[in-house]
Amino acid sequence: MLKKSILLAIFITVFGIAAGTIIGQQTIPKENQNPSIEEERAKIIQEDLSKKIEELKKLREEINVKIKEQEEIKAQLEKARSENYQRLAKIYESMPPEEAAARLEKLDDDTATTLILAIKPRQAAKILANVNPEKAAIISKRIVIIKEKASK
Secondary structure, rough: HHHHHHHHHHHHHHHHHHHHHHHHHHHHOOHOHHHHHHHHHHHHHHHHHHHHHHHHHHHHHHHHHHHHHHHHHHHHHHHHHHHHHHHHHHHHOOOHHHHHHHHHHOOHHHHHHHHHHOHHHHHHHHHHOOOOHHHHHHHHHHHHHHHHHHHH
């Protein structure tokens, strides 16, 4: 979206300048116009537009490279985040369910939900059985929402 907005703004600027120049040429009385001067102006404008178009193409390429870099960084961060949850899930799985439940209750709802989803289902059930009913209901609702979104 940002890429499209930037490109649109640049295109509007370049074509606005060109249109303004063309309009300015049209306001000069015909008797004052010299065909060779007008041809030179048109040629210069055409060259300027060609240069601007090339600059825009280069900018577009740069933007695409930056977007790709950002997507790669985002994927790396997501992978690291997932690995961290997997490690934490293993720690919670190795705890007695009562202790894991007590710690899970202190986590925010998003973290607790993500963590429960990363734990093996049987162990997650044992842990949720020991979580206070309100928190367990919130986590369960969030799991349902996540599963529904994933199935669409």
